[in-house]
Amino acid sequence: MILYFAHLLLLKADLRKIPLFLIFSLISKLAIGQNYTTNIQIKGLVIDASTQQPIVATLQWAYLSSESPTWSRAINNGVNGWFLIATKPQSITLKVQATGYHTISINLALNNLKYSELLYIIPLVKLIEHQSNKVFAQSTTKSGKVEQTPITSKGKSIRHILTAVDGITHKPIEAAFRLIQTNTGKVYEYQTSLQRKEVSIQFTEHDILAVEVASPNYQPFYGNLIIDKLDNLTHHDTISLIKTPVFFNAITSTNQPKAEVYLSKLSPSGNDLTTKIPSQHPIHYGLLELNEWYKVKVCTGQDTVYHTFQATAGMNQYVVESVPSLDTLPTITEPQKFILYFEQSNFLLKPESQIILHQIIQQAAAQPNLNIEIFGHTDNVGNYNSNLYLSEVRAMYVQNAFFAKGITETRIKKIAMGSKKPIANNNNETEKGLNRRVEVYLYPTTKK
Structure with missing residues (x-):
């Protein structure tokens, strides 16, 4: 029926009388096996997460289905921040690197997209400089002095107090710390919370430790800690984590009146902050937080539609289509x-x-x-x-x-x-x- x-x-x-009406389709949940596009073009901009300014970056991508992936470079490859990727509608992993910033990897499921052009804004977080007896990301090399607080100890030792923070807001977050000693293979595991924001570890011998830090909805941090000086001092280490990038595109057809798209994150208190998201016609784009609930409002001269959804990893794509008058x-x-x-x-x-x-x-x-x-x-x-x-x-x-x-x-x-x-x-x-x-x-x- x-x-x-x-x-x-x-x-x-009468197709000549069809006005524009907004119908949302969550493309990532469409039936598996229906290919809507023959190739995908991903246009994007790499920005500094704090200043929102474009930065020069190197972007490489490879198909996830390949056992021995062949890495390809993006067209334009981050010149002035902008990049372009042309790929088949398959799942890919995208690696983004810039001097002085954390490297991030993003997995993108591009199967069954109804619209073949996507727009991504990718924020990068600056690295903390490598300093003596400090936790550092594996890609940093610069060293320098730090403020240190003496501790009381009969023998030679060093204490590290570790805190995980959001890379943009710099506020403490819950995180799981895992440190592995190279000399003995001993593993230290700790968990911080919003009430207990830091952990304290004391070392009594020279060593190199692998450092892993994980937090829900954040990309994991991998780094090193070189204990090369037992100075009987306390070192405070703040490790910045980057939220898993979650992208949003609302696609509007080129033959319809200009649409305005508003996005608000839903909160239990009902105090939803609504913002108008940027547009590069016909793509409206923004960043989301993984697993959070959002409400979209799309307005044209003819109609307004609201839709609620939960943000999933990768691209959350919505398409505006027409129906009979x-x-x-x-x-x-x-x-x-x-x-x-x-x-x-x-x-x-x-x-x-x-x-x-x-x-x-x-x-x-x-x-x-x-x-x-x-x-x-x-x-x-x-x-x-x-x-x-x-x-x-x-x-x-x-x-x-x-x-x-x-x-x-x-x-x-x-x-x-x-x-x-x-x-x-x-x-x-x-x-x-x-x-x-x-x-x-x-x-x-x-x-x-």
Whole structure:
């Protein structure tokens, strides 16, 4: 029924009258195996993470599928900060290097992209200079003096106090430290927290230690600590970590009015900071934080659409497409049923269902005599009350989408069903996916 309705919309639409309407598709979650592009062009700019100014960099990339990767250099290769990469739609790893900055590696899944041009802004964090008896990144070589505080010890020793900080804000962060002695192979493991921001280690012999520092949502730090002077002093080491780069592109078609894209990170307090993101038409671009929730607002002269999503690693790409105008939609004279499918354990619509939802809303807006019934459903994973709540949230999400288009509450009936009305057996993931749904009924008031 859904496919028939969508097909009918297109058959009856006068393509010359199609206005622009915003439909979001999370390309990274599209069906595996559907290749939309024959090649990919990645244009980007490398900047200093603190000053936001372009910096000259060297960029190399290789296909992840290769057992013996062949590294290729980017076109223009970071001249004046800008670079260009031409690649097949496959997964690649991108290595970015600049003198005086931490080297970063980024894995990018380029399969199944619907739009073949991408724009990345890559921030790099400056290195801390290599100083005597200090932790340093493996690529630094410069040495210098540091302030040192004496410690009380009967024999020769040295103490290191280690702290991990965000490379841009310089605020302490939670981190796991792992130090491995070359002489003995002994491993030191420590964990810091926001309450206990540093760890203290005392050494009594010369050694070279491998240093690994890891923190959630940050790229790992690999460095060395050379104990070449037992000076009975305390050395304070601050190690800067760089957040895992997460990119955002909103793609708008070249034949539509200029769009404005706003991005806000959702917070539990509801105090969401909304910013307008830059545009290099037709690509709007920005940086995200891994696993955080965001709301996108896209405006043209004809429409405004909101969409909520969770940032995933690599590229989060959204595409603006067109659908038929309201005055070309067929008139519904008999009750119609539509099924919208959701991602597991949350209220995010699958991309194909997002498109169908917008079509249903357009139909309801064009035909004021239509009433709407919304039934929320879940699979059988979890307890009954949790599933009932989730089905309520899913139904509310769909209801709010109608409200956003001016369809009044008097036309809508919302019911939470939980897991008690499955349409499949819940024996496997495919069947469970069919039960993560909202059913929407449109019916003329005279045909209920």
